[in-house]
Amino acid sequence: MADSDADDLLKEFGISGEEGGDSSDGDDGENAAAEWAAMLEGGDDEDGGDAADRILNQDEIDNLLGFDSGDVGLGELSGVQALINSALVSYERLPMLEIVFDRLVRLTTTSLRNFTSDNVEVSLDSITSVRFGDYLNSIPLPAILTVIKAEEWDNFGLMTVESNLIYSMIDVLLGGRRGNNTIRVEGRPYTTIEMSLTSRMIQLVLEDMQKAFEPLTPVTFNVERMETNPRFAAIARPANAAILIELRIDMDDRGGKVEILLPYATIEPIREQLLQMFMGEKFGRDPIWEGHLASEIYAADTEIEAVLHEWKLPLSQVLNIEKGQTLMFDRTPQDPVMLRCGGVELTEGLMGHIGKNVSVRVTRPLNPPKVTMAVFESMDEQGSE
Secondary structure, rough: HHHHHHHHHHHOOOOOOOOOOOOOOOHHHHHHHHHHHHHHHHHHHHHHHHHHHHOHHHHHHHHHHOOOOOOOOOOOHHHHHHHHHHHOHHHHHHHHHHHHHHHHHHHHHHHHHHHHHOOOEEEEEEEEEHEEEEEEEHHOOOEEEEEEEEOOOOEEEEEEEEEHHHHHHHHHOOOOOOOOOOOOOOOOOOHHHHHHHHHHHHHHHHHHHHHHOOOOOHHHHHEEEEOHHHHHHHOOOOOEEEEEEEEEEEEOEEEEEEEEEOOOOOHHHHHHHHHOOOOOOOOEEEEEEHHHHHHHHHHOOOOOOOEEEOOOOOOHHHHHHHHHOOOOOOOOOOEEEEEEEEEEEEEEEEEEEEEEEEEEEEEEOOOOOOHHHHHHHHHHHHHOO
């Protein structure tokens, strides 16, 4: 019975009993172990053995790390790249900046239509926060990089014009053929004509950008230099955060992008204006309350002290003062009396009397305060601008 049960068990697991019938028990054990090992290895291969040896391709690695072959500013970051850029300041904390560049889009559309005598459409693609070094590494070459200086802010910005837009603008201005078969010449420097016409277009955009910022603060943008190599257009450290504004310019079936990069250090002088939710916001200051407070202070009662004379004495001498002792003031009736209010010296005067009342006649103007009203007026003017 024991042998038949063993044979049935071997048949159930697919192991033939005839193979080991004539051999010794040792051979049967070795054969059974080999069969079990083969079954286990086969099961692993069927279930997921390939997953352990599988190698990630480049797209999966880029997705895991959060790197994208496209533009830096487009889309949301993920993976390790999201952790690296988590310290960047979001442009959404500066709501007035988006209003300024919406105004720039309208102004630039009109200016370029007059400049090209063609149907030009300008649109705002995106406003994002990037690191300056990452942006320089992502610029597709060839391109014209213009270093612009904001005179009133005493700092620099960067404007990049794509080659597609440059060649499209040349075709439009010089009467080129219409169509999407635009000739793109790669690997050569731009000619003098191309640089000159592109410079005129950049100057128009800067003038419109100046008008767009004018309701917030007067600023003048000047072209500092034009470069074709990103290494010579470095205006900030690679790790510094910056605002990237992408403008799309379409002329019928042609066009390209203009990118404006403003480091956060550049727009720091107008940070308070950019924090406004709407034009002319006062950040909680109520002029009605300020006027009421000023009128109440003006009508308030104030105590003024007239100090005839004072001098310093040792504490031991003060403790020895007795009743009936006379203290001699080294003053004459013609010496001035100091007028104080709250410990602050206001002016001087001469002591006298009117009837039974002691009086003081002011002999010189009041001392000017350390903080004048001109300071508050200048603050109001800056806030209104």
